[in-house]
Amino acid sequence: MFSHFHRITKAAVFIICVFLAVIFTSLAFPTFERVHWYRQIIMTLSEPPQKVLSWMGNSVTDIWRHYISLVDASKENDLIKVQLAEANRKLIECEEIKKENTNLHELLAMSATLKLNGTGAHVVASNVLAEFKVLTIDKGYKDGIRKNMVVIGPGGIVGRIGQVASGEATVLLISDPNSAVDVLVQRSGARAILVGTSTSSELKPFFSLSRLEYLRKTSDIKNGDVIITSGLDKLFPPGVPVGTANNVELTTTNIFKAADVVPFVDLSQVRDVFVLK
Amino acid sequence: MKRLLLIIIWALFWLVLESTWLNSFPTNSIRLDMVFVSVLAIGFISEIESGLLPAFVMGIIADAFSPAPFGTLTFIYIAAYWVVRFATSAIYLRSYVARFVWTAAASIGAIWLKAALFALFFKNPQFLAIALWRFLPQAAWNGALGIIVIPFFKWYISLSWDKIFKEEGLVLK
Numbered sequence: 001m002f003s004h005f006h007r008i009t010k011a012a013v014f015i016i017c018v019f020l021a022v023i024f025t026s027l028a029f030p031t032f033e034r035v036h037w038y039r040q041i042i043m044t045l046s047e048p049p050q051k052v053l054s055w056m057g058n059s060v061t062d063i064w065r066h067y068i069s070l071v072d073a074s075k076e077n078d079l080i081k082v083q084l085a086e087a088n089r090k091l092i093e094c095e096e097i098k099k100e101n102t103n104l105h106e107l108l109a110m111s112a113t114l115k116l117n118g119t120g121a122h123v124v125a126s127n128v129l130a131e132f133k134v135l136t137i138d139k140g141y142k143d144g145i146r147k148n149m150v151v152i153g154p155g156g157i158v159g160r161i162g163q164v165a166s167g168e169a170t171v172l173l174i175s176d177p178n179s180a181v182d183v184l185v186q187r188s189g190a191r192a193i194l195v196g197t198s199t200s201s202e203l204k205p206f207f208s209l210s211r212l213e214y215l216r217k218t219s220d221i222k223n224g225d226v227i228i229t230s231g232l233d234k235l236f237p238p239g240v241p242v243g244t245a246n247n248v249e250l251t252t253t254n255i256f257k258a259a260d261v262v263p264f265v266d267l268s269q270v271r272d273v274f275v276l277k
Numbered sequence: 278m279k280r281l282l283l284i285i286i287w288a289l290f291w292l293v294l295e296s297t298w299l300n301s302f303p304t305n306s307i308r309l310d311m312v313f314v315s316v317l318a319i320g321f322i323s324e325i326e327s328g329l330l331p332a333f334v335m336g337i338i339a340d341a342f343s344p345a346p347f348g349t350l351t352f353i354y355i356a357a358y359w360v361v362r363f364a365t366s367a368i369y370l371r372s373y374v375a376r377f378v379w380t381a382a383a384s385i386g387a388i389w390l391k392a393a394l395f396a397l398f399f400k401n402p403q404f405l406a407i408a409l410w411r412f413l414p415q416a417a418w419n420g421a422l423g424i425i426v427i428p429f430f431k432w433y434i435s436l437s438w439d440k441i442f443k444e445e446g447l448v449l450k
Binding site: 124125126127128129130131132134136162163170177178195196197268 | 292295296297300301305306307308310339342343344345391392395399401403404406407408411415
């Protein structure tokens, strides 16, 4: 009896010692990269049944989720489609707002530089006749808009106010045949008249040009020169950017020089403008 | 009266589109001018007396949308209407050829007449220069439009509530 008890005690002590040895070993190498051998054994042994059980569990769940429990899936799908469409719409709206915000920032910065007050307006329509270059804005007489007020866009001059209705007004663009602005070449100070129609690139789509005329033959002007308003016509304030000179040439009469002007504001695409008061 | 109402709706619809979404279609200088082509369509399909009033009304509506002096387009549209009336009664051409040729010819006349009037009103010869480089492509474009638009416009102004709402194949005893 005693010897039997003694054998059990010895076995228990042996097991406890092995167990403690294992614990101490694992504590002694906490940063060992691979798992210890005893854990490796357990993991190796437990892996097959785990896989089987997991596969069975997943299969049952899959069958339940994809074949049995589909009561609201169609409705949910429709809802998600609607939400996706709404999210896409909001994204487009955000892009538009961002663009508008950038334009308005530019307009405000420009009016601050020119030390002039004014009011912002949106372009609501364009002219239906190809002969004229006219826009309609959503501000009119009741908003303080008056004939001949100067209109600027993001980057430069757009034109001046033409006819004024109660809630809207037309803007005569600088590319209109009836437009004439007294301008200067910023670099040299050479003076000229900016008229509406350019003879060269009118048929190019989405491309509005103006033309510099009455530049003296000796005027210092070259391609790429920046053109600004002179203020001498007593209509447009001085120093407003207009565009850049291109295709500088002598006129057929050999008395004056002429040049195309590419406006800083894309007149065919402008959507937000600032009317100076 | 119903026909005139349909024509007014048609003119307003196209002028609103042309002043917004279709403003640069097909280019900045060659424009979609559905109202003008429709006036010519009336010249093709109506008797002289019944077509004059619609042409006049469309001219007035177009004038309201245009920055040109009021009445200019009305005058030009009525002149173009008379040209088409005269041409189609004097010279016979096959239908689609006639539609192209007379629409293009009337467009050329209208563009130059407009240019001359604007040059005179604004004392600005630039309008003649503009007409010089755009009259051919615009006339060709209008002519091509005429081939399609004229038959469609003919169908459109013949619409009635019965045609729109009556079920096809329904026979009333």
